[in-house]
Amino acid sequence: MRASLWLRTAYARMWVRTKSIYGEPLWVVVTIGFPLFTSMALSLLYKSSNASQFTGFAILGGVMISFWGNVLWSMASQFMWDKQAGLFEVYITSPAPISAILVGMSLGGVLGTAPSAALVALIGWALFNPAISPAWPAVLVVFTLTLASLYAMGMALSSLYLVYGREADSINEALHEPVSFLSGVYFPQQMLNFPAAVQIAASLIPLTIGMDALRRTLFSGEGLQQISFHIGVLALMAAVLLVLSQKMLKLLEERGRRAGTISVRIR
């Protein structure tokens, strides 16, 4: 019964998110803007630096930044907006498990972001035609695990954002670019002379490990065996972040109930 409720809740939340995106084709136009322009500009920058062989890094970065943007703006901040709209109180007073709502939201987010990410890839490849040497099974495994760990991070952040008000937007804006830079979304980050502490901090972001593994599998043809370490770390990160998000949500929900802040609305 409980498993059935969990699955039905996850499906319902996923359906709502997917329907809201596919039911409004303008969504693709909206979500494709940032990743497309950034990957185009950086591809042209690689080209103007006489390094056309790296334009694939910029296009791959554009694809993955679509998902990172979705995690930040539509996962991490979602409960904060739901709280403002009065929806969060419905969630916690209903028997629907919060974890199922989060997982459904993630799956819907992935499905909803996929069209714009695919378009960035298609347009980028059509315009710049970068050389690739893919090991597709490894690419698929790494891509899936990167998204799993990234969205698990979004779930963990969503509990933190519950305690924020309008400062959440500023925090999102402050996080978006630094995480993209530290993770090396558009370039191999290991080539930079980062201090050890920064390197360690960057390694704790799933996107860092995921981007490195994706570049290896997509451009250098490395297979599952060569990137087994990356796969292990990404799987571990996804599991740990998932558990962490559950604990944090429980804690903050409890705190919100006691302090009476869960039903605070802006309007």
Next chain:
Amino acid sequence: MASAWAGWQRDFGWTNPIAGLSLKTIGPIASVLTASTVYWLGSSAARSFDPTNLAYILVGAALYAHVAAYSWVPSLAITEGKWSNVFTQVYISPKSSPPYLAGRCLASFATSAITSGGSLVGASVISIYLFNTGLPFVLTPVSIGLLVVALVVNIFASMGLGFLLSAYTIFATKFEWALPVYVSGLLMVFSGALFPVTLLPWPVSAVADVLPFTEFIRAARVALIAGYPGSFWYYLGLSFVGGLVFLVLGLAAYAAAEHRARRLGVVDRKAV
């Protein structure tokens, strides 16, 4: 002045100005560093790394972000204002919405000038460390003064762009929050921020070449980078003239849009 103050309060009322400015500077620093890293990686692989080009990218990346950060604020003021009913109050008083939008834009200009200056300095220092190179910047009172003049002159073009966007936003009920992304993206590609506009296909390159934002960034480069070719006053003059054209067009479009919006009663229309 009241609108500018309201804009400042909107940005920093929830925290202290130092924390607010720091949060607004971290993102642009990372964005400028991303562009400079891409150049460093590409040019190092091609054995064509040149510190002057790195300085070119640092200035361009910091300044296009500056323009993007405040040119969409009039549009934001309408979107937020519709939602919170502030714009409705502004709108019902006669001829007050253009000054209100201009004030919000100026407040954001002040914030963005500080944060983009901070991002240029921060990204330059980090680039020197990361790429182990010097940068041919000219940092004298005169060069910094010229940069400030260029920033002020560019207000005309940015505000004009802001009014043009507002002419659309006044009718929009959904997705208008996506506008800044497009403004920022278009400026990144078409203002010569990261690479010469000649790299773009014709006729796009011809249009990009005469945009006031392109001329503004060129003028700033002449002021800040040692040996950068061209005349500061020539580029600034072009930026000024282009800016005036943008402002006149923007105000005319906004006035027409506002007139139509009043007749159709769309300001209270909300998306649910």
